[in-house]
Amino acid sequence: MKANYRRCVSCRCTNHKKTFWRIVKVYLSQKVQLDKGIGRSAYLCPNETCLAIASQKNRLGRGLRTSIPQDIYKKLWKRLESESA
Template sequence: MKPNHRRCVSCRAIAPKPNLWRVVRQHDTGTVQLDQGLGRSAYLCPTTSCLSMAQKKNRLSKALRVSVSETIYQQLWQRLQSSSSLETGSNRSMTQS
């Protein structure tokens, strides 16, 4: 089966859907949440440059057509930090062996 591709709202790169973060505006409530739900979605590369540009230029709010709270950005920054620390840890274990 052919993978679904989506475009990052920040850098405009096209990537397979599982490689991007999904931010969703719920259809029934209009609230914004991460990863799942029914409604309008925006996708973002899990990189520092894309996240900082999206926050600085308000790209998620424009794509979702609703204001995105600071807590969503904080959750994304935490997710980015945890993924980079996992990568750093795996790189260390590879260099030590």
């Protein structure tokens, strides 16, 4: 894979990392947060299909090797609504 390219955990497509949402499990605190932090990361396409599959099949949880709080999914759905509006 080229430098700065990542793969969506849901649809498995590759693209530049700036086109994806980044979900991070922070190294020391083990908290899951959006966009910033140092630790294990998972990338997700900013569309409804990928977000629905990721939440239904726990793709983010498997990619980050932890459980994903529901508020993370709520924030992602709100972000999707605001970007599409």
